[in-house]
Amino acid sequence: MRAGRLPEPFGRFVDRAEAQTFTFEGRAHPALAGDTVASALMAAGVTTLSRSFKYHRRRGVLTMAGQDANTLVQLADEPNALADVVPVSEGLAVGGQNYSGSLGNDRAALLERLAPFMPVGFYYKAFYKPKGAWKLWEGVVRRLTGLGRVNAEAPHGYYDKMYLFCDVAVVGGGPAGLSAAIEAAAAGAEVMLFDDQPAPGGALNYARFDAAGERAGRVRDELVRAAKNHPRLKVYTGAVAEALYEDNWLAVVHGNRLYKVRAHTVVVAAGAFEQPMVFRNNDLPGIMLGSAAQRLMRLYAVAPGRRAVVATANDHGYGVALDLLDAGIEVAAVADLRPDPPSSEMKDAALARGLRVVAGHTVFEGLGKKRVAGVRMAEITGQGECRGASFTVDCDLVCVSVGYAPTAALLCHAGAKLAYDEATATLRPDRIPPGMHVAGAVGGAHDLDAVIAEGRFAGWAAAAAGGFDGRAEPKFPNGRGDVGVNHPWPIFPHPKGKEFVDFDEDLVVADIENAVADGFEEIELLKRYSTSGMGPSQGRQSALATVRLAARARGRPPAEMGTTTVRPPALPETFGVLAGRSFNPERLTPAHHRHVEAGARMMVAGLWWRPAFYGPPERRDECIVEEATAVRANVAIIDVSTLGGIEVRGADAAEFMNRMYTFAYKKQQVGRGRYALMTDPSGAIVDDGVACRFAEDHYYVTATTGGADGVYQNMLWYNAQWRLAVDISNVTAAWCGVNIAGPKSRHVLSRITRDVDLSAEAFPYMGVRHGTVAGIPVRLLRVGFVGELGYEIHAPAAFGEVLWDALVEAGREAGIRPFGVEAQRLLRLEKGHIIIGQDTDGLTHPHEAEMGWAVSGKKPFFVGKRAIEIQTARPITRRLVGFALANGSGPLPEECHLTVRAGEIVGRVTSVVRSPALGRVIGLAYVAPDQAEVGSTFHIKGPGGRLIAAEVVPVPFYDPDNQRQEL
Amino acid sequence: MDGQVARPPRRSFIYRELEAAGARFVAVGDAEVAAHYAGDDETQALSSLGIADLSPLPRTGFKGDGAVDWLAAQGIAIGEASNHAVRQADGALAAKLAPGEVLVLDGLGEGEAICARLDAAWTPVASAFWPVPRRDGAFWFLVTGEHAATMFAKVCGVDLRPDKFSNHAVAQTSVARTNAIVVRDDLGAVPAFHLLGDSASARYMWHCLADAAREFGGRPVGLEAVRSLIR
Amino acid sequence: MKIMNCPLNGPRNISEFVCGGEVEAMPAPGAADAAWADYVFLENNTAGVVREWWMHAPTSYWFIAERDTRSDEILRTYPASEVFAERQDFAT
Incomplete structure (x- = not known):
């Protein structure tokens, strides 16, 4: 046994053979493989892990389950890491956060003396007068409050996402979840189980279910063995189910990967988190949940203290006491809040071992400065009242077991509501949506037999819902062990306050009561005003007490209070997970690399990369002018592959064009192109291009770079209604395009064109032809966006680079050069051609843009016709x-x-x-x-x-x- | 006029990426295809996770009323259901994408050039259906091996696992946020998926797949290795 | 993420689809200004079951879905030809 560690079988998660060293606040500490930062620090006697948000009070281990904000620490590349989750690794450097000076001596702790001047909602009331005051205060407040620091120099990690598919997804690897998964798999379903801990078993790994302390391990080993041996059951550990979205889309974070789990049915067996007790100084380090003490001992072989006081109102507290005794820790007293605790196996066993049980009493105040040094206990004389005599007990550990709240976040994401149940004094998930099943402590069951039976039933039902219904229906348990677990009022206001309801936000009993008194009685308003539940732990330890206190302040039963809305994520997650491996498609033209090789500055146009101009950035303006001059005076080429290309083919091709575009197309000759202007039903210009008629029943129409997909989808939508005999195909990527323009363009093109007469007579302006250029079958369009003699050459995409090379080669003698989008914009502007979306907006109709010439008034219909008529009449x-x-x-x-x-x-x-x-x-x-x-x-x-x-x-x-x- | 040049061979949309990966190209008909890669054994990758670029190879499509009947008259077997492919006697694959649309991929062996024959047989006169330029409009990758379906789960929301997505099933879906067609077409006992998508996005998709394949040791494989599984 | 059943491609993530708005009959070209203004600019925004245009983006396939806007439940999806069976012409 190493110093400070408990002997086996304590320490399920740690490997005693592998020692490690890490630092906290610059001091080296020993650790074992499998330790978390918090467990190793507790083993080393370090109990202060952080400073609280507002008053900078010392905070230590509370849940040991990654559920609270007390353990937020700073890692080199990660702020706000949970010390009770982050595994220790050799050399890991950990620091405290949110302090001035040092964690042990935080100058900002003086702020607590100002607490009387910082009532609930004070920052809504202070700092705002006079006008502009917030500007001054903001910096001060930001320095004094808050969390860790982001390291802007941190290297980027690799994060990604992956789908998983299964019939049944089970969340929670405790007895309920394991039983559900095993039953569903036995029924034939493919099952995935997700658990956030390093090993499956849930409470079976640390809690005590019998006097002898053997049952948990036995049941766990049986269930885990059955789960691991089943071929249709896959268990993911260290996997946090963060959110449940529509149609059972479950988001699970596993290391740097986000699993997008699509399950037919979901079983939520996520358990429950134990709740703190509210009393003066209940946040002193050394005061923790009973389950936290059990986790420290059972999982990490760490003795949480030397002399303990247990405050409880259920059997679980006696289990904690027995565990402490087994670990050789003195138990000074058990304060049982119940006036007349019933006999039970564990309580009787505890009494048999000589424990001092004080019934009807509570811990009323924590004593001590750096760590709890004792407690003041008192008799309970009424709801939350201790008016009788009190006495103190020395101790360095207080374990609290007074009840639970369900881990119901996923159920709530799916639409369930939490409702306060008087009989069990707990919040229970209600209105479970179809396709979801609940088992175990999340639904209130605490008796181990009942939990396992519920798990089986849920697994059976979930599998049956997916068609795996061959197995007999298991028996649903009668008793659930759900009564007598939660104490209805473990809240003990103190005349001197400091009874923390919400540890994250340093809220005490009076803050909740005052918020209600200020008029914020509705639970959602109360939350926002008081900030209860708005901290990093999202109310996991405060929601239940807040509901109870607010209900009492209003004189209503808690069941009428409702609860606040629960939204994803269930537990904190990193931005890396959210941002990781996003897909950002990009499209390249076939001659893309030639542009890059020629020194082009590439720009984004929709998804495409296009050359803006060719040359160094500092010569941008000169380059553009040189390129434009080459077009006007000589010959130049531009890659126009990004233009949309849509084939409109069929007996009704001309009729269809007539309906989609403003111009008239029925009389357009084969072998000719015609300007094509598209308006939407409101008459606004949405796209333009050239309609090339290659046959009576075949138009090839171009569209703008950004508009092509929309135009194509729009065409399909209209023809889904019109049902014309026409086929519409988007061939944008299949055809590349190069525009050769300038006085010498005919000369250059003719050098590599075999079968088309390029003369002005044979191939006039706005003519379109099939032909062969450089051995490549092409479509030639004699169009002039830039206002010079020119040809658009459209070729199959696979030959795009060859075509570009052939044009460069053919034009070498003439001094051909490429030009980019910037020069083209300049040239078209000199010609007064508009660019849709730049020179038009979402309301521009053709007559405003002086394009009435492109609108045919004679057609019975085109999209936007009626609207244009109405607008031009005004x-x-x-x-x-x-x-x-x-x-x-x-x-x-x-x-x-x-x-x-x-x-x-x-x-x-x-x-x-x-x-x-x-x-x-x-x-x-x-x-x-x-x-x-x-x-x-x-x-x-x-x-x-x-x-x-x-x-x-x-x-x-x-x-x-x-x-x-x-x- | 200096225009009497032969049609240049078809190269892949991503031939630079393939070259960088060590590809050796061979002529296959009118195309230049990555036949094999320098270095280690591709056969092993093929059954684990391999990605072959078949983009230069023949494929075609027909769309419109009568396309299916005409193809049947041309001797192409086509199934009843959409989103299902049928293997042809010579190794080609005909995938029905919709009631009036078929995608045809030439076989990867050295059989008849079906696509060229179909393209030549189609005439515009009085047709109510038209060819779709799949060879230029779409890249064509083949993803092979036991990890293929798992790798796809990183880029695609459709469940492609062998027991959920049968051989010759077709999914027209989104892969890495671009539109794509996935056709399962096992090479003997080795699971394999054809992946076709926007040819302008070929480089993007190649890099997406390489990234997704890295954890499985996936790597490019050449046509020769693929053919070794067909023979 | 929601799943929608495409009549051509089967159940898919809703991210593969684009909504095209309510299915609404276009007025005759000669209909009154008010009828056209209503068609072009106004949506019914019905609370209840609506017929909507949806497009499966990877195939650009338009179809019709019946959806309850109160629960976001998709009741039925079917090819547009069930509603638009006939060729539509405009009088000259």
């Missing part, structure tokens, strides 16, 4: 006009700068650029209709609010007769 409220700045010097207006008149907003700038071809600043802007005449002047509120005069000029700005693109 006075127009704005127009999109081309403008030029009289004086191009000084800071330029930017997109979205407002156009104003007499202080009123009339519109905004949608595009603006300094045009190299024109040598002046041009743009598009919305203005009032009476400002839209060519030659009018309007004002833009530019950078710094400076008014900039702009003149309305004709569009296109460049080559107004469109001669260049039709060469």
